[in-house]
Amino acid sequence: MREKLESALIVAVYARYSDDSQSPMSIQDQIRRVLEHARRLGIEPVKVLKFTDEDMSGYKKRDAYARPGFNGLLESWDAGAFDVLLVDEFSRLGRNPRQLLEIVERLDDTRVRLICADGLDSAAPGSRLAINFKGIIAQEESRSTSHRVKRGMVGQLTRGFMMSPPSFGYRAERQFEGGRAIGTHWHVIEEEAKVVRRLYEMRSKGMAFDKIARWLNDSDVETPRDGRIWRAAGVQRLLSNPIYRGEVVWKTDDVQSSAHSENGRPVMQVFERPHLRIVSDELWASAQSEKISRSGYGGGRSQYSGLIHCGHCENILSSTSKGRAFSCGSCGANRLAGDPLAPTSVPTVSVAGLNEVLSFALERVLNDERIGQVHERLREKLSQGPEGELAELRKKHDRLEKAGQHLIRLICRRDQPDPLLEEEYAKTSTELRSIERQIKVLQTTQASMSKRDLAAQLGVNPKSLIKKLLDGQLPAERLRAVLSQLFPKFIFLGRESRYIARFEIHFAPGVAVAWLTETKPVIDECVVLRIKLIGSARRPVRWEVVEEVAEVGTPMCPPGNCHVACVPDATAETVLS
Template identity: 35%
Template sequence: MPVAAIYARYSTDEQRPTSIEDQVRRCRDTAGKEKLVVEERWVFSDCAVSGTAKGRAKRVAYQRLMDAIESKLVDIVFIDDVSRAARDMLEGAKIMALVDSIGLRVVTSDGIDTAQPNWKMLWSFKLMTAVQQVENTASQVVRGMVGQLERGYQIAQPPFGYRGVRIKDASGRELGTAWEVEEKEAELLRTMFEWRKSGKSVAKIALELNGLEILPPCYRRCSGVPYWRPATVHRVLANAIYKGIFVWNGSGYSKAKAKKKRRQLVEQEFERPGLRIVSDELWAACNPPARSRAIRGGGRHALAGVLTCGICRANLSVKSVNTSCSVHCPQCEQAKRVGGPQHFVGYSSLAAARQALEWCFREVFAGAVLAEFHARLQARLTAGPAKEEAQLRSRLSELDITLQRLKRFALDPDVGEEFFREDLSQARAEQKARQAQLGVLLQRSSHVSKAAVAAQSAIDPLELIQRLIDGEPEVYKVRATLGRLISRFALIGKPSRNVSIYELAFIPGVGVAEVSASEVIDEVSVAFRVTVSTSAMRPVKWLVQGERI
């Protein structure tokens, strides 16, 4: 007599443990019609596990059944319907292959029998229906989550610095989850952001936190000894929730998953002003745009990570030899060595770069350049940003109308979102960029007062020069300040052994703000080309010449 088995499963979307008993009962009835009795040891069941491909690893009973089938210990399998065995096309096809290759017979309670002709057509149809049902369920879950966000509630586990609170109505019915700020952790987060802004590397921040014996986020899920890692610090500092914005589809996990499936995610921002822990300016200083120079905290030299190659724009390498330091572009050097582009400028010295920097500082913070800066401050104070603000608000209004129209089309079941996904993504990206510009503009304008202009106009920024060049107070802090003050510091030429040419671009308003301990008001940049020459004989004599470009 053939050996019969039963497989039953209830998934997480049903949440009914009695479903297993119902499925087994129906399968036994179906087996009885075939004059078969299924022994208890051949009844396999998985509880609260998805039937999709990613859920298979958790389906222990299903894997045991497949082992028994492949070992030819089971001849017939009874299931309630196709979706109980598989909600994935590949898994369903594997069962079909077993029927063809080893003569397995599969009988379902809803009428499929692989011993009958044309069973494959019915099996495939019901399998596709099950797969589509999974996708429909996933879409419904996503709509529900976005709906909760639009109603002001939160989803997922609260990140470091927050706790979750269940919100209920007067009758006790649960409405959703809200987050509240944990003030002790929030104070630590503010300190972490200040450390990062000052130039401290994420590795040094992790070292500080571990030294204070502070537990990292999700320490309860850690299998070993929990400790802060540099990557953990980076993820925490990059979370937009700390500036009061929750980003749907903004996590690294979501982006990696979408990239794997070659799908384009559309990010959506939800304002959460009550969850703000740090200012927009502090958050932006710790998370510069991808094209900006990243904050660097390593290295012994203040110019490491600030000096770049004028050809390929890579960071120059600072190499110490005895008492001197040389700088060069390793990327261009390697290209020349392997027969690539022959644009390698050559080696310069860190001392030459410092000479160029000193010359530029004196040009920037004295004479005509400083006078222009003071004139711009006065102009900002009298004229204000009214015209630029009006233009930005007008464009934002246009984008809002466009987005509402696109959303209406996307919600139409006869059209669908996929036809407008790219347009939605572009419109939302521009809206986000314009909102950021408006925010910065309003923030800058709030800093423009008679007192602020007077303070920045009265400051002598030249005192900043010696402090920065001497590497005080700490190298990583000097590097962070230089990174904000200098938008370009590039080695562009080496006409001869003792001659180096640099191009530097500065934002004087940053330097004045640093010295006066005030907010940046003016972000206009000024650029120079500087030629630094030295004699071959000792003692060394420097000749520095430059021009504004």
């Protein structure tokens, strides 16, 4: 009878499988193998503690430290609850470098013996070298596997297949070849596509995500993936999905990929899916605008929420004094934190003063002379035909391309990631791809712009916009959405004295005639106004608005991608409250 080498030992067994492509029975197979291997070594445990994790990765840091079975093993290890740890192979404990190092340190600090069914034994001479070597191999295997999987997924996307469950508005269809599944295609479900278009229209008109979710629930629209109810966060994710404009965006985070930028940071790969387009680029972009509300959720009862930028720090002004004024919360926070660049007092402007500025600006940019200029530009567009439109698009393309290259240079110079610059670059890239698609369509079909739209814009009087905006009939969220398009920039520059404030406003006349006729804007120029607002010292306050500078013909920033050009005023104090 074989002599027992070990007796009266408590043994812990850890088993794991990493994804749903592996059989759950592999857990039982691992436990059976390690116990048989222990018996061959003469270990007859008096007690076996079992710890398992199913469908859990051991490589990614977030997943590696979120394994309940492994965390239970560590707790028992710290409590001294076992003498021997059995695993099928060392990589089952994990593939994360930091976690494997912690395991080696535990083996050094405790008397626990690690035995693997593949022959590794921490009690054997030279075991530490073998453990470290196996850990390095496990990490490299995970990297290689991840690289192969991602390369295969990119290959499928390149061949026109889809790699995820279908989003709302689509259905999936598996494609077979020789009886073998080779990929999945999506197809538009027209009934759901109508709902998607309605959602984008709601959001572009300023409706909050939670109100859209309530409309979906009240309309008994079924949620994707069998959810119980629609929620604001789900609506936000849906509306930000680029598939609805006919694109699949793949984030490359694999260090072995050649798609990385020079600074080694992840870049986006875009795969065109024109047959899956449900909304236009313009409608998709308008639903992404952060100017619809400061939070992006559509809240706020003021038409100015999310519209006005601070001339000192470039952040958005927030409502204060129970909605009667707007001030810069960022400047206030910086001043309290002792920032030497922060203003001595937080710049504030009253809503009553903003109303005067808005009314004056609309009157000035929609006078007879400028309306005549708008109509002249529309007639030029109409007479130029597709060749003129193509030339305009190429100019815009060159301008956006230069802006994108400038942003890339700025990003590459940063030692740390800059989310704001990266967001601006993403927006510029989106607009650039939209322009490239429009150029391609014109070059292929030589289709002219809609004469009906141009005729409609020529036939409208932009002065009627003033009444529609200021008569108090539009809901705040709708008015806010319109103002964000009419005024790509609305900057509170600061003050000259206690009762004098200065503003810089960019107005898009092409948006005005397009909004009145519910057509697409064809004039991408801005009128730039610099305005001085003067309030009386006595109450009730009497207002006087003076136009300092007016510039016409400035190229308009793309929607949602406006770069604020501010004039800092370090002496700004509370203004016109």
